Amino acid sequence: MLTQKEIIKENLQFILSHFNGQEYKFPRSIMTLKSKGQIDSNSEEEILQHFLESDFKGCKINGYPFFGKENNVNKLSPSFLFIELDLSLCNVCKYPIRKLDYILKQTLNRIEKEIHGNPTVLWTGDGYHIYLPIIFSRSNSNEKYPLEFVDLYNEFTPYVDSDLTTEFMRFAAKYFTNDHQQKGPIQSNNNASVTSCFITVPETISAKDNFKVKIIQKWDGKVTDTNAIAPCFIDSLIQRRSEHKAIDK
Numbered sequence: 001m002l003t004q005k006e007i008i009k010e011n012l013q014f015i016l017s018h019f020n021g022q023e024y025k026f027p028r029s030i031m032t033l034k035s036k037g038q039i040d041s042n043s044e045e046e047i048l049q050h051f052l053e054s055d056f057k058g059c060k061i062n063g064y065p066f067f068g069k070e071n072n073v074n075k076l077s078p079s080f081l082f083i084e085l086d087l088s089l090c091n092v093c094k095y096p097i098r099k100l101d102y103i104l105k106q107t108l109n110r111i112e113k114e115i116h117g118n119p120t121v122l123w124t125g126d127g128y129h130i131y132l133p134i135i136f137s138r139s140n141s142n143e144k145y146p147l148e149f150v151d152l153y154n155e156f157t158p159y160v161d162s163d164l165t166t167e168f169m170r171f172a173a174k175y176f177t178n179d180h181q182q183k184g185p186i187q188s189n190n191n192a193s194v195t196s197c198f199i200t201v202p203e204t205i206s207a208k209d210n211f212k213v214k215i216i217q218k219w220d221g222k223v224t225d226t227n228a229i230a231p232c233f234i235d236s237l238i239q240r241r242s243e244h245k246a247i248d249k
Contacts, residue, residue, distance in 0.1 A: 004203075008056055009048055011202040014218075015061060016044060018120070018133045021223050022079045023144070027066045031198055033058030033207040040066070051204065058207030063131070063197035064165075077144035078136040078168045078226070081119070082197050083107065083177060086127035104128050107177050108217075114176075117224035118217075124200055125211025131199055133223045136168060136230070156237040159244045166193040171236050175229060 002010075019025050029038045030047055032054035041047045051059045063080040085103055090096035104121070107130065111117040119132035135144060147153040147164035160167045169192055200206075202215045 004056065005048070005052060007203050008051055008059075008201065009044075011204075011215075012044060012048060012051070012061075015131075015199065015201050017221075018080065018131055018219060019063070019065070021133055021135065022065060023076060024065050028064075029062040029066070029195075029198075031058065031060045051201070055205070056203075057205045057210075059201050059204035060198040061201060062195070063199050064194040075146050076163075076165050076194055077146050078165045079134060079144070080197065081130070081132040081134055081169060081172050081176075081226075082192055082199055083130040083173045084127060084192075085130070085177065088127075100127065103177065104130075110176050110178070111224075115224050115226050115228050117226075118220040118222070119224075120215070120219040121217040122200060122202060123214045123216050125206045125209050125213070128216070129200060131219065133219070134226045135223050136226045152234070153237070156241060159237070159241045162193055167237070168233060169193070169197070171233050172226065172229065175232060 016025065019028075027040050027042045028047075030041050030050060031038055032050055034054035034057075035050065039050065041050065047061065063082050064076060085100060085107065087096055087100055089103065090099040093099040108119070108121070111119060111130075111132065115134075117132050117134075119130050122129040122131075136147075147168065148157055153164055157164065173192070200213050202213050205212055
């Protein structure tokens, strides 16, 4: 029988496998109940040690690695989607879990239909987490570029609140959930960024209610091309630009 440490190690390796296609895997920020904030880790062994020191409570890892900056431009391309469906979305429903299950089903159906993605789904005790490794490349190319370096997108840089990778991550969360994730008091998807995309490791313990996080569905190991929703993303950027210009008048 596996020890708890061995179980957590297996699940940490599973989560880290979602990052294999990124520019680099380490260094990466993590959080634990003991750390009370972000700490930097440079290896799987280092992360596991921090988790162990926290009795495997409140263990989270950033879906994006540290990024370098050049003229304040984010150097990372979109490579990971994080969608959180919290029970607070359904706090006025008669059967909140049933309603949340319906929202999850609709979200997964839309991901499968539009980009043929099969993500990881976790139950955290107070909601669902959806994790999906992606590629968002230029047309006719599988090469990854920060969107700031792509002519089609860089003109919108002055009109977004953060980097374009963060902007795409937030857009995709709204798009695939049909905006459900913004209707609750907790707007985590709307606030997620490449520096605050903290996801939970299965079989660790929630710091909030001591619930052991469970895997509902495992990612199929295929990185999903999200270029099918690029026109919708551009439309959202055009709308942002129009709103900024209207304010500036």
